Amino acid sequence: MQHFLSNATYYHSARTPTGDEDSTPMDMWNGYVNNDDRALMKVIKYSSPTSAGAECIDPDCSWVEQWVHRAGPRKDIYYEPNEVKAAIVTCGGLCPGLNDVIRQVVFTLETYGVKNIVGIPFGFRGFFEKGLKEMPLSRNLVENINLAGGSFLGVSRGGPKTSEIVDSIQARRIDMLFVLGGNGTHAGANAIHDECRKRKLKVSVVAVPKTIDNDIPLMDKTFGFDTAVEEAQRAINSAYIEARSAYHGIGLVKLMGRSSGFIAMHASLSSGQVDVCLIPEVSFALDGEYGVLQHLEQLIKNKGFCVVCVAEAAGQELLQNSGATDASGNAILSDIGVHMQQKIKTHFKGIGVHADIKYIDPTYMVRACRANASDAILCTVLGQNAVHGAFAGFSGITSCICNTHYVYLPVTQVITAPKRVNHKGRMWHRCLTSTGQPDFR
Numbered sequence: 001m002q003h004f005l006s007n008a009t010y011y012h013s014a015r016t017p018t019g020d021e022d023s024t025p026m027d028m029w030n031g032y033v034n035n036d037d038r039a040l041m042k043v044i045k046y047s048s049p050t051s052a053g054a055e056c057i058d059p060d061c062s063w064v065e066q067w068v069h070r071a072g073p074r075k076d077i078y079y080e081p082n083e084v085k086a087a088i089v090t091c092g093g094l095c096p097g098l099n100d101v102i103r104q105v106v107f108t109l110e111t112y113g114v115k116n117i118v119g120i121p122f123g124f125r126g127f128f129e130k131g132l133k134e135m136p137l138s139r140n141l142v143e144n145i146n147l148a149g150g151s152f153l154g155v156s157r158g159g160p161k162t163s164e165i166v167d168s169i170q171a172r173r174i175d176m177l178f179v180l181g182g183n184g185t186h187a188g189a190n191a192i193h194d195e196c197r198k199r200k201l202k203v204s205v206v207a208v209p210k211t212i213d214n215d216i217p218l219m220d221k222t223f224g225f226d227t228a229v230e231e232a233q234r235a236i237n238s239a240y241i242e243a244r245s246a247y248h249g250i251g252l253v254k255l256m257g258r259s260s261g262f263i264a265m266h267a268s269l270s271s272g273q274v275d276v277c278l279i280p281e282v283s284f285a286l287d288g289e290y291g292v293l294q295h296l297e298q299l300i301k302n303k304g305f306c307v308v309c310v311a312e313a314a315g316q317e318l319l320q321n322s323g324a325t326d327a328s329g330n331a332i333l334s335d336i337g338v339h340m341q342q343k344i345k346t347h348f349k350g351i352g353v354h355a356d357i358k359y360i361d362p363t364y365m366v367r368a369c370r371a372n373a374s375d376a377i378l379c380t381v382l383g384q385n386a387v388h389g390a391f392a393g394f395s396g397i398t399s400c401i402c403n404t405h406y407v408y409l410p411v412t413q414v415i416t417a418p419k420r421v422n423h424k425g426r427m428w429h430r431c432l433t434s435t436g437q438p439d440f441r
């Protein structure tokens with residue numbers, strides 16, 4: 001999908017180099033990314049599949065180069081900016097940085113010369129629900145939205161069928177659709193892209209990977225994850241202070257993560273205050289000689305207090321499952337935090353040892369805040385690159401960071417399955433070294 005219509009005017013003349021900055025002759029340097037530029041996805045050569053965290057394509061783990069499109073502005077662009085109508089939609093749950101991305105998408109579109117920019121309110125529902133009107137967007141309007149958390153456009157789960165969304169895209173004459181969301185949203189974006197191709201519509205569908213869960217494969221991280229970890233750390237710190245100050249204090253913190261334990265693992269690592277970290281990727285027993293409760297008993301005996309961090313999806317096999325799903329079809333989890341709180345209380349009562357349990361569930365607090373510095377920068381780059389990708393004529397891509405480089409990945413590649421913590425990987429083992437916890441099996 002790359003038939004170039006015009007030359008890009010993305011760069012301001014003030015940014016054109018004077019010729020002094022480097023040795024590239026003035027007439028050759030243009031500051032644009034070449035269409036054939038690629039980034040290497042993986043840089044470690046594992047000599048054996050038994051190496052810690054090895055990700056091998058072949059059984060013998062031979063080196064396979066995987067190149068991906070480098071993101072950034074192209075000299076030749078596919079659309080006439082003044083004819084473009086661009087729309088932005090934010091789907092799924094909230095995530096720090098949504099407003100930063102919306103803002104950068106608007107800024108970058110305007111820099112290209114796009115005048116018709118709209119926001120679709122409340123996720124994919126905004127394409128369908130009567131009474132939800134598209135919101136005209138401009139630099140002036142979005143100038144300060146990054147100062148607050150949430151989504152300026154609103155979010156939602158569930159919503160219309162793909163064909164209805166594409167009917168709406170067609171009726172609204174949208175040329176570029178920027179879709180901000182997690183794995184569900186990416187599946188939605190892919191379905192929209194496919195339907196547009198089927199109908200031979202010239203629409204660029206470009207996603208930006210958002211989720212505090214960090215569960216989208218192939219990329220270093222999703223925006224919002226760092227901020228969520230930082231906020232989660234505050235909850236752990238409070239649990240630590242409460243536990244440390246109480247006689248036989250046990251601080252218990254439950255952290256979000258629908259199907260993966262990245263937030264729990266990273267917050268445990270970064271806080272350095274956690275004695276036991278439980279994630280869904282590693283099964284554990286609560287009862288018995290090698291169970292968590294026995295270990296807590298030892299911790300209380302030996303150091304007088306302890307802190308436990310449990311991911312919300314951990315230990316689901318120990319609980320009754322209602323089978324219920326949310327509007328997007330995601331399973332509704334049973335509450336492992338409350339379950340553990342009760343189990344710990346009962347256990348210590350049963351052995352006649354005093355224990356003071358302080359349970360903290362920060363829930364939405366880790367994601368309803370504004371982006372921290374590192375996420376704000378990531379959002380800025382991903383948002384700008386999303387627009388460059390659309391102008392380059394790409395569709396069905398996501399703007400992300402791989403192996404520290406900014407790239408475009410085909411959406412189809414990132415919706416295969418949610419990324420999960422590798423229990424044989426170095427990071428999980430670092431976490432175990434830090435907490436000092438044994439295997440609970």
Ligand SMILES: Nc1ncnc2c1ncn2[C@@H]1O[C@H](COP(=O)(O)OP(=O)(O)OP(=O)(O)O)[C@@H](O)[C@H]1O
Binds near residue numbers: 123181188211
């Ligand atoms: N397989 C799918 N095909 C088409 N649309 C989908 C699919 N899965 C989810 N969606 C749509 O994508 C939107 C967001 O999905 P979902 O609620 O799962 O959030 P998400 O993008 O995974 O973000 P979060 O990380 O917050 O859960 C919803 O409106 C949902 O209807």
Ligand SMILES: O=P(O)(O)OC[C@H]1O[C@](O)(CO)[C@@H](O)[C@@H]1O
Binds near residue numbers: 092094157182211367
């Ligand atoms: O926003 P809701 O529907 O309450 O969903 C909560 C879920 O969303 C997330 O915050 C992001 O996927 C998960 O960590 C959590 O399980």
Ligand SMILES: [Mg+2]
Binds near residue numbers: 092182183184258
């Ligand atoms: Mg999801």
